[in-house]
Amino acid sequence: MASCIFIPTGVVPPLPIELIRRIIDLADPSSLYTLCLVNSIFHEVAVVHLYNQPETPKPGTLVRCLQTLSCPPELAGHTRSLVYGRFLGGTSHEHNINYMTYFTTAFGMLIGSAKSNLYNLTSLTVELLGPIGKYLRGAPFRLATLDTTAEWDADFVAFLE
Structure with missing residues (x-):
């Protein structure tokens, strides 16, 4: 049967x-x-x-994403757009300046270690508090669009040039 x-x-x-x-x-x-x-x-x-275009709706997700993009360069090579635009509006920490400044420093250190792998990045949107220019200097990407609330310090201006 x-x-x-x-x-x-x-x-x-x-x-x-x-x-x-x-x-x-x-x-x-x-x-x-x-x-x-x-x-x-x-x-x-x-x-x-x-x-x-990795989705990074929360600070923890962004941190894990940037840690991943720091290690194997072949993954970061696929990244064309990095968006993190929800930090300043609607989070439970929006009034905590110390937390926001701390997160900007943490983001800067992570993007600093991932930047050499992000050579195909053409769009960057980041809402953070404080300067991030020193972490972006020397980045190989050629941005077509940049949207940020970060401070425009001398390092940031040098990055844009």
């Missing part, structure tokens, strides 16, 4: 790369993490989308 029981083998049948790209194009950012784990082909295509 024939049996129709499905027994998973752990092997995903190969799909055409065009179909994989379409699946990843339609995936939301939270699904991209899971798609990276499917197999090496999904991983290769999903990583490009995952790091193209």
Whole structure:
């Protein structure tokens, strides 16, 4: 007697790369993490989308993202846009100047260590309190757009030149 029981083998049948790209194009950012784990082909295509414009809605997420972009240069090479624009509005720490200044310093140190890997970055949006220019000096990226609330100190002006 024939049996129709499905027994998973752990092997995903190969799909055409065009179909994989379409699946990843339609995936939301939270699904991209899971798609990276499917197999090496999904991983290769999903990583490009995952790091193209990383979503960093919270300070902790931004810190982990910048730590990741500091280590393996191939991941940071996919990053075209880095946006962190929710810090000054609507957080529980918005009136705590010490916290905001501390976070600006922490951000600066992390972006300073990741900047050499972010050579394809073309857009930067950062709402922080205090100067960040000394951390950006010498960065290899060529920004087409920059939106920031940080102080324009001499280092920041030198970065812009």
